[in-house]
Amino acid sequence: MSNELDFIPLEGSNERSDSEEIENSKEKIIKNVFVEESELKTSLKRKWEEANSCPICLSPWSSTGEHQIASLKCGHLFGYSCIIKWLRAKTTKDSRCPCCNAHAIVRNVRKIYACNIKVEDNSQYESIKKEKNELNEYCENLEKNKAHYQIYTRIANGQLITHKNLITDYKQQLKKLKKKNSNNDKYQFNSTFIIDNNLKSSRILAYDPLEKALYASKSINPHNFGIVKIDIQTNKVGEYYQLHEKMIKDIHCNPHNGNILSCSIDKTLQIFSNKTRDMDICIPLDYACWSCCWSTYNENQIFAGLSNNLILMYDIRNLSTYCTKLNGDSNKPIHSLIYINNLNNGNSSEKISSGILGASLDSIFYHDQETIDDNNNTSYYYNTATLPHIKYYNLEKYEMEERKKNPFGYEGESTTMTDILQDEKRHRQLNKGKRLTTSGIMMTEDQLKDLKKIYDERIAADRLKKMGYEPKSSMGIRYEMQID
Structure with a gap:
């Protein structure tokens, strides 16, 4: 028998071994399935037993009796006798739940009357339900945003259409303007002057018709403000001249001599000479000056508009004080001033309207020259001891008036000729008694102030002569009140 088995062909033995392996694998699979099913059943049974058993003694609880199912405040279930023993074994402060370690006492134990308790695991269902609600809320928010964006797109489309229409209208108007300005006689944009890279540096511009130049304000630093000359003929920017310590509010050029009048919020009013290229006059003010202008009625008069809504007029021949003070009919600063002159009635030389026109932030006002x-x-009262007699201004007129007053008693030496030296001698003798003869008297403080004032006026008169003005004959002369 054994010999026969030795002569079995190899192919048959291989087929048999393969079939055996298949059958063995089938048996193993079936065994594994049965094992898994048994393990699943045992695990389910264990879970069921754990769910229906007391976590203290691990024995199933009952619906009645000493081991009846009971619960604490936290919701965990135990056998009644087990949880009572557990809580009584410790003090009331140290008594805790065996599952969650929450504080519990005997009074918190509640019996539960139920025949059979079965717990279903729905945690996955609750999580899915929560996700569904969140997705629904998200979709609702998306729908709301979609509706809002649709409204915004409609409004934006409407605005886009209106802007496109405005652009087309502006293009048509630009074409018309280009056609109108195509002639060479019309004004056209010529050149650009770069004064400073800082956009807030230059604010005020003035034109000088005598030199055909522009003057623009400029600031180098927060405490250095001045002007720059721009020559229109050569298209060049000139030197910088410092005038004020704070921002310049207004600049005006004198049409007669080209001098520049400037004002600033540093409470000063200045005149810059166009000949000497230096500041000649500086007038201190009590308030910040917002505007200024020259008077075309009288070239020696200047106006200053202040921040307290007042207008002050100064005469540059006598700068001891202002000549006129006017109100601007408001409480706001006066930002613009201009003098209106030479408005005649037809061919008549009589001026019917000359005055100062100004504007504040909320009103416009006008004061005529009469006001x-x-x-x-x-008002000035001259000292006759230091000034020539009035007759020397017009001798013939003075002699005629004296003859009319006293035709027979006039003590003139000749009707055609007057002895000036003898007349001056007579007046010296008359005024000799009026003078003070005491020599040792010290000067008072008021007298010293008067002398200082006379000295300043003489300096101002010299400056006016350099600028091309003709100063008053009273500048540098001592004044006194006239006594009746």
Whole structure:
């Protein structure tokens, strides 16, 4: 038998071994399935037993009796007798739940009357339900945002259409303007002058018709403000001249001599000479100056608009005080001033309207020249001891008036000729008794102030002569009140 088995062909033995392996694998698979099913059943049974058993004694609880199912405040289930023993074994402060370690006492134990308790695991269902609700809320928010964006797109489309229409209208108007300005006689944009790279540096611009130049304000630093000259003929920017310590509010050029009048919020009003290229006059003010202008009625008069809504007129021949003070009918600063002159009635030479026109932040006002003259508070009384007699200004007129007063008693030496030296001698003798003869008297403080004032006026008169003005003959002369 054994010999026969030795002569079995190899192919048959291989087929048999393969079939055996297949059958063995089938048996192993079936065994594994049965093992898994048994393990699943045992695990389910274990879970069921754990769910229906007391976590303290691990024995199933009952629906009645001492081991009846009971619960604590936290919701965990135990056998009644087991949890009572557990809680009584410790003090009331140290008694805790065996599952969650929450504080519990005997009074918190509640019996539960139920025949059979079965717990279903729905945690996955609750999580899915929560995700569904969140997705629904997200979709609702998306729908709301979609509706809002649709409204915004409609509004934006409407605005886009209106802007496109405006652009087309502006293009048509630009074409019309280009056609109108195609002639060479019309004004055209010529050149650009770069004064400073800082956009806030240059704010004020003034034109000088004599030199055909522009003057623009410029600031180098927060405490250095001045002007720059721009030559229109050569298209060049000139040197910088410092005028004020704070921002310049207004600049005006004198049409007669080209001098520059400037004002600033540093409470000063200055005149810059166009000949000497230096500051000649500086007038201190009590308030910040917002505007200024020259008077075309009288070239020696200047106006200053202040921040307290007042207009002050100064005469540059006598800068001891202002000549006229006018109100601007408001409480806001006066930002613009201009003098209106030479408005005649037809061919007549009589001026029917001359005055100062100004504007504040909320009103426009006008004061004519008569009002300016009426408010003039300057009155001078000359000292006859230091000034020539009035007759020397017009001798013939003075002699005629004296003859009319006393035709037979006039003590003139000749009707055609007057002895000036003898007349001066006579007046010296008359005024000799009026003078003070005491020599040892010290000067008072008021007298010293008067002398200082006379000295300053003489310096101002010299400056005016350099600038091309003709100063008053009273500058540098001592004044006194006239006594009746």
